[in-house]
Amino acid sequence: MTVKVKLGDNNYGKADVRLFKVFRDRPQHDIKDVQVRVAVTGDFEAAHSVGDNTGLVATDTMRNLVYALARDGLTGSIEAFGQHLAAELMARGPRVTGARVTLTEHTWARLMSGGQPHDHSFVRQMPKHTATVERTAGDTQVESGIDDLYLLKTTNSGWAGFHRDEFTTLPETHDRILATVVSARWTYRTPDCDHDDVWQRAYTALLDVFPDHYSPSMQHTLYRLGEAVLDRCPEMERVHFSFPNRHHILYPLERYGMTNPGTIFHADAEPYGVIEGWVERA
Amino acid sequence: MTVKVKLGDNNYGKADVRLFKVFRDRPQHDIKDVQVRVAVTGDFEAAHSVGDNTGLVATDTMRNLVYALARDGLTGSIEAFGQHLAAELMARGPRVTGARVTLTEHTWARLMSGGQPHDHSFVRQMPKHTATVERTAGDTQVESGIDDLYLLKTTNSGWAGFHRDEFTTLPETHDRILATVVSARWTYRTPDCDHDDVWQRAYTALLDVFPDHYSPSMQHTLYRLGEAVLDRCPEMERVHFSFPNRHHILYPLERYGMTNPGTIFHADAEPYGVIEGWVERA
Amino acid sequence: MTVKVKLGDNNYGKADVRLFKVFRDRPQHDIKDVQVRVAVTGDFEAAHSVGDNTGLVATDTMRNLVYALARDGLTGSIEAFGQHLAAELMARGPRVTGARVTLTEHTWARLMSGGQPHDHSFVRQMPKHTATVERTAGDTQVESGIDDLYLLKTTNSGWAGFHRDEFTTLPETHDRILATVVSARWTYRTPDCDHDDVWQRAYTALLDVFPDHYSPSMQHTLYRLGEAVLDRCPEMERVHFSFPNRHHILYPLERYGMTNPGTIFHADAEPYGVIEGWVERA
Amino acid sequence: MTVKVKLGDNNYGKADVRLFKVFRDRPQHDIKDVQVRVAVTGDFEAAHSVGDNTGLVATDTMRNLVYALARDGLTGSIEAFGQHLAAELMARGPRVTGARVTLTEHTWARLMSGGQPHDHSFVRQMPKHTATVERTAGDTQVESGIDDLYLLKTTNSGWAGFHRDEFTTLPETHDRILATVVSARWTYRTPDCDHDDVWQRAYTALLDVFPDHYSPSMQHTLYRLGEAVLDRCPEMERVHFSFPNRHHILYPLERYGMTNPGTIFHADAEPYGVIEGWVERA
Known part of the structure; x- marks a missing residue:
């Protein structure tokens, strides 16, 4: 092959991570039902050009991170969790310099029982709550949205x-x-x-x-x-x-x-x- | 070809007919949003074996029928409309002896405006209302259901x-x-x-x-x-x-x-x- | 509640089991890529009416069975494997009296390399091969099909x-x-x-x-x-x-x-x- | 309302236009099966802020244009047709200053008959051919791709x-x-x-x-x-x-x-x- 090539913009990560959290530390359970996609950017040249994976975080590790951080780090909005997750992705290995987190939250309404809100039963609602967090060394951008x-x-x-x-x-x-x-x-x-x-x-x-x-x-x-x-x-x-x-x-x-x-x-x-x-x- | 064959059970019809009706004859508009599938059974042997279409109702005609009958015939439930439609399908041409109508109704809630139900604006809801009507010469079977x-x-x-x-x-x-x-x-x-x-x-x-x-x-x-x-x-x-x-x-x-x-x-x-x-x- | 009810026809099982097998015991690898659904019928009255699960095979066990049997039992067609799987499902626990196995095989063509069929690389093809096996005590019915x-x-x-x-x-x-x-x-x-x-x-x-x-x-x-x-x-x-x-x-x-x-x-x-x-x- | 707002980047057009062309001017028919999306940018401020549609091309007209131009303008690749279509979109009305055309071509193989390529029968193949054309006053960008x-x-x-x-x-x-x-x-x-x-x-x-x-x-x-x-x-x-x-x-x-x-x-x-x-x- 005579062509000379180089790597351009690139990223990698994990899609369709299905995170579900139950908050049991209160009289009525709350839930968060979130589909997460994470991706990182950074110095991944060697992995692409010569197959050297040194310092590369595995997408499996990213997936683990979503669940592990959610344990204590997902306490309120998906936007706050997305920022936390993006910061932790930045800390994975020596090569990551940017992170993007995309979140889609399925909304659920509490069922009623005998005229009272039930403490652990829910019915899915139509619109979804979306969010995207883009983070680089010096900057974090947050977007939110409504879908469906x-x-x-x-x-x-x-x-x-x-x-x-x-x-x-x-x-x-x-x-x-x-x-x-x-x-x-x-x-x-x-x-x-x-x-x-x-x-x-x-x-x-x-x-x-x-x-x-x-x-x-x-x-x-x-x-x-x-x-x-x-x-x-x-x-x-x-x-x-x-x-x-x-x-x-x-x-x-x-x-x-x-x-x-x-x-x-x-x-x-x-x-x-x-x-x-x-x-x-x- | 030496094999001898014959036609077994068969049916044909139209799927994914998207019917939408507005009821304007009242202070507040009502709507019906229904996906309809229709199929007929009957004596269709000649069409299959020798390509003789005599007496066959076109699926395009069935589609027209859905919309035309809905004008005066869709006044309440999809189950009632399905029975009406099945009866009319039975009357299409000399060969039809049975009809099946499948209906999926998208449910919409009326929007509120200033604390009052709005008279012409709606937001889609999650569960769907389904119905199937099976009709033959002597019998009509109606099923209803809930989906999603x-x-x-x-x-x-x-x-x-x-x-x-x-x-x-x-x-x-x-x-x-x-x-x-x-x-x-x-x-x-x-x-x-x-x-x-x-x-x-x-x-x-x-x-x-x-x-x-x-x-x-x-x-x-x-x-x-x-x-x-x-x-x-x-x-x-x-x-x-x-x-x-x-x-x-x-x-x-x-x-x-x-x-x-x-x-x-x-x-x-x-x-x-x-x-x-x-x-x-x- | 004053209504008296009883259980009618019923079945349960596992859907979307994604089985992939590689045959390495030959110069060129072969593959089988199959989506499997299994269901059993039998005497499940007590589980439904009074919540007594005694003798019930878990759907998780059925899933395990698909993979475990495929090791030595999936050697040729999905129809043959389906019959084997149905027979083994019948043997799960004391209550099963019938089994249904539905299989969808994704077809792959071998890639060419230097004018020769490559020994381990494949490209997905369009039509799918489907099969259904229904088994009861005295009878086994097999259907096959083509989709897409x-x-x-x-x-x-x-x-x-x-x-x-x-x-x-x-x-x-x-x-x-x-x-x-x-x-x-x-x-x-x-x-x-x-x-x-x-x-x-x-x-x-x-x-x-x-x-x-x-x-x-x-x-x-x-x-x-x-x-x-x-x-x-x-x-x-x-x-x-x-x-x-x-x-x-x-x-x-x-x-x-x-x-x-x-x-x-x-x-x-x-x-x-x-x-x-x-x-x-x- | 006390907030002061203005319109930012915007565009509008038609999606999922399903164009199918048969070339009959040759011994063997050829076909093009293309899903088209078109969108325009331009001076659409008045339509947004005060509801003045003067000079706006309707998306229905854009749809018509796809089919009408395809008659003589779709002769070879979707990339060439996309450029032609983008140029014509630019000429719709006084307000359009940019156009984007997205095309997805379904690929079909000719069926064989008696060892010869059949002259009018086809079977769908797996990968798709995609293309995007972005056109502004001074510039046209073309991208092509492979999907699925x-x-x-x-x-x-x-x-x-x-x-x-x-x-x-x-x-x-x-x-x-x-x-x-x-x-x-x-x-x-x-x-x-x-x-x-x-x-x-x-x-x-x-x-x-x-x-x-x-x-x-x-x-x-x-x-x-x-x-x-x-x-x-x-x-x-x-x-x-x-x-x-x-x-x-x-x-x-x-x-x-x-x-x-x-x-x-x-x-x-x-x-x-x-x-x-x-x-x-x-």
């Missing part, structure tokens, strides 16, 4: 006034169904905050604002949701949304001699629109 | 006293995590009942009984859940559960000089146990 | 002469794309046969016959495929196919002043037709 | 000499199974090349080099694969791999009095290692 939040409104949404050219066949509408699955993430200007409390306020803001306005576009709703979230969460720096636009298409019942006054729809699986953007403090 | 209901308890569950042989390495336990995803379905002894009300009572029974007892096995919990559901739903004939046993395995922290008093678990993705059974009226 | 075989032809397929009524909008066609994902399974009239050889002949028959005729319907192609498979595999008793009809819809380019002579299609994800049926010896 | 290529070797792989600390329990090994699913992508230094030919050479290089060496780590194999790909494809600038390390764990059969000399493994689904990196020309 399905929202839908049957009216008070439209799409009109847009550009038309020879490939435009979509009619304008001032009354359509708007349906999406919220995927949100945000950065912080106040790193040392109560991340779970921020998450709860952001979640509530989404539920409050989604229905409260006429939506001329998914883009405008994105902006209003971002504005509301930043308003209620002064700890946030900026927020990003990725919105699939799950199209609900009026089914052409007139072919069978029927009217269809906004009643019967085909909920199209694909293709779907995607609207993405950051809303930032001005 | 994740339940978990952190204690008050064990697995002991079981058979041990040379391949048994699992220790007995009187304190483990019990986690499952309920998949339930039931038949009726009172076909003309309020299916949505039965579903709601069955769902509530599961949430009430799952936490209320020491579970010596998933099998016993299955039995108790079946008993409770049949007790609260006199309309039901019998109920079937399929329970994945989502194992939560204590992580061996002693390797790092730590104790692990029922705190840190690996939530294993696979393999998983599966416990299935019918509970019937005695 | 995507076939497509761009012409020589149509759909015409079918029933039309007020809900029929589909035009007749004598030239369409036919695309499906074959899911086949068959029973044997010669249980003691070379199952891998039968599988290979069935697979080849599908590839040979799918292109060789004008297809007036998926139903007729199903019949011809069944005929060919039974002709080439005298060991088979009957064969079942489940064919999704993956619709390719001509995109309406005339809206932009373009013709579309069978060129540009939308490959629709859903809904899709499903055609299912058995072909049997006459 | 499962490779496995049963020996000639190890993992030893790595860092050990209190959380390291993994023993060293000089003989293990190495299994991965290749996800590769590369940039070009010769944009006007035969992209399909490069893809084929890259694919062949992976199949040739994966088995040809002792692998002391996934990292080293990554490096060697990158070196080979760059050697055989002078058109490439650099190549990135993402390798899940699909662990195959020796099953502890000694618990049943059996030896396990590298024979029986549990193919673990999760967690899995991930090794990622760029290999670049030196």
Whole structure:
């Protein structure tokens, strides 16, 4: 082989680590159900180019670390645990210079029993709480997010006034169904905050604002949701949304001699629109 | 070719029909979000053996039928709509003698706004409502069910006293995590009942009984859940559960000089146990 | 609770057991990559009704059994191993009276190296080999199958002469794309046969016959495929196919002043037709 | 609301556009089966902040464009079509200033018939061909890739000499199974090349080099694969791999009095290692 090559940006780690913690030191058990992915960066040149593993931390060790640190280090939010875990990953072996931790928390609600919250039984809830921690020698970045939040409104949404050219066949509408699955993430200007409390306020803001306005576009709703979230969460720096636009298409019942006054729809699986953007403090 | 063959049992239809209906004839919109599968049986021998399609209903027509019938025929439960749809499928062409309709309803909760239920905005909920209708010339069978209901308890569950042989390495336990995803379905002894009300009572029974007892096995919990559901739903004939046993395995922290008093678990993705059974009226 | 209940049909076992075997006792390594599901039936009444686990085999033991038996018992086809495994499951504890083993084999091709088959490197192939063994005291039933075989032809397929009524909008066609994902399974009239050889002949028959005729319907192609498979595999008793009809819809380019002579299609994800049926010896 | 906000980076488009093209202008039909995602960037501030859609291209129009342009513009590689599509997206309306096109091509092999390649029948193959085109006013970037290529070797792989600390329990090994699913992508230094030919050479290089060496780590194999790909494809600038390390764990059969000399493994689904990196020309 005559080609001369070198190693570029690289990282390695462990994905789909399924961590589950029970807090038994209280009258009612609490739980944390978290899917974790960890990765490190550093001086891994020799391992790649000549197969010398000296100083390399094994991904199996990283996995062990997730469980071991969770014992005493996972006490509150996944954001706090992620920072702790990233710091410990940085200390694994002589070669690591950066760490990234990605966490997805499944949310569970406590079951009720005889009108009272049950002390050890839970039912899974829909939205997920996500977080990412990026750490290098001099810096730590924390992002949090919400995933799998399905929202839908049957009216008070439209799409009109847009550009038309020879490939435009979509009619304008001032009354359509708007349906999406919220995927949100945000950065912080106040790193040392109560991340779970921020998450709860952001979640509530989404539920409050989604229905409260006429939506001329998914883009405008994105902006209003971002504005509301930043308003209620002064700890946030900026927020990003990725919105699939799950199209609900009026089914052409007139072919069978029927009217269809906004009643019967085909909920199209694909293709779907995607609207993405950051809303930032001005 | 010297082999002599004939057609055996067969059916055809349309899957993944995504029907969405908005009820606008009331102060607050209601919605139905249903994934439908339809299939017919009948005298389809000529189509198979000699390619003669005479009298065959197209699956595209079946799809149209789902949407068209939903306009006036989907007014309450998916069970009632499924029966209506099955009857209409039976009337398609001269060859159909049986129909099967499978329905999966996504459940949505109404959003709140200013302390009041909002009139057109919704958020998706976790468990699904399923139904199957089987219809032949002389008979209609209706089944209903619940899918994707994740339940978990952190204690008050064990697995002991079981058979041990040379391949048994699992220790007995009187304190483990019990986690499952309920998949339930039931038949009726009172076909003309309020299916949505039965579903709601069955769902509530599961949430009430799952936490209320020491579970010596998933099998016993299955039995108790079946008993409770049949007790609260006199309309039901019998109920079937399929329970994945989502194992939560204590992580061996002693390797790092730590104790692990029922705190840190690996939530294993696979393999998983599966416990299935019918509970019937005695 | 006043309701009286009893246990109906039931079974339990282990799913998603991921077994991988390397055969090192030969110049070139062979491999078996199999996903296994096992379940037992029997007298499990006491476990369900009163929580008495006496005599119950743990699903963890079943899992151990899969790996342990594979050591010496998995030497050829998954059908042979499935029968061996089912027999051993029947011997677990005093309560088991029936066993079902479901196997999905991932197929791998040997890599080439310098024009020669490599002795220990493999690349995954598309279709899967499936098998199910059902065993009771007096009887063993074996089924085999093929999964995830995507076939497509761009012409020589149509759909015409079918029933039309007020809900029929589909035009007749004598030239369409036919695309499906074959899911086949068959029973044997010669249980003691070379199952891998039968599988290979069935697979080849599908590839040979799918292109060789004008297809007036998926139903007729199903019949011809069944005929060919039974002709080439005298060991088979009957064969079942489940064919999704993956619709390719001509995109309406005339809206932009373009013709579309069978060129540009939308490959629709859903809904899709499903055609299912058995072909049997006459 | 007192918060002041502004729009940050944003884009919108259409995902999961399923394009299928048949080339009938030759004795043997050819096909292209491509999943397309398109997105545009530009001056979309008014749409977000005040709901003014003037000049906005609808995602429905983008979808139409994919199909319409494919009629005459998709003649060879998806990379060439992606560039054409990106250029046309830039011309949609007054506001677009950038476009991104992501393409995933399903590969199909021609069926044989009587020893000859059949002229219109195909069977789906495993690896996918991916491509991304990013275009702004002054610049176009093209990336290509390979997805879903499962490779496995049963020996000639190890993992030893790595860092050990209190959380390291993994023993060293000089003989293990190495299994991965290749996800590769590369940039070009010769944009006007035969992209399909490069893809084929890259694919062949992976199949040739994966088995040809002792692998002391996934990292080293990554490096060697990158070196080979760059050697055989002078058109490439650099190549990135993402390798899940699909662990195959020796099953502890000694618990049943059996030896396990590298024979029986549990193919673990999760967690899995991930090794990622760029290999670049030196």
